[in-house]
Amino acid sequence: MSPDRPHLIQLQPSGMQFEQQNxxxxxxxxxxxxxxLPNSCRNGTCRTCMCxxxxxxxxxxxxxxxxTREEKAEGWILPCVAQAESDLVLEVPDAVDLKG
Ligand code: FES
Structure with missing residues (x-):
């Protein structure tokens, strides 16, 4: 496994996958x-994307x-303003595969 390989993000429960892009x-x-993925403001304020x-x-x-600090501690993130620093598993029940 190359250390330069892009981080892979897997979505649950769908099993869809994508790569973190630079x-x-x-x-x-x-x-x-x-x-x-669910989204609205895309700047980290509306919390529509929270997962x-x-x-x-x-x-x-x-x-x-x-x-909030509590939400962060419970593992909630805002994907519109976050980047993967490792391979990830995200729980996003409402993710949609646009490829159909
Ligand atoms: S889309 Fe609004 S907080 Fe992520």
Whole structure:
């Protein structure tokens, strides 16, 4: 396994997968690979995209994503302003495969 391989994101319960793309958010990376995740503002405030991190590490592209400390501790993330720092499993029941 190459260390330069892109991080792979797996969605539960659908089993869909996409790769973290350089500099894009998780939301944008998914869209670029024809997977739509719930979203609205795309800047970390509306919380429409909020989903649970099953496993893996993320980082945020903004300083204050709209989550409480408790929510973060419970594993909630905002994929519109987050990037994968490892392979991830995300719980996104409403993800849609745009490839049909
Ligand atoms: S789309 Fe609004 S917080 Fe992510």
């Amino acid at each position: 500099k894009l958010s998780l939301l944008q990376s998914a869209l670029a690979q024809s997977i739509r 649970k991190l099953g496993s893996g590490q993320i980082s945020y592209q903004i300083e204050w994503p709209g989550l």
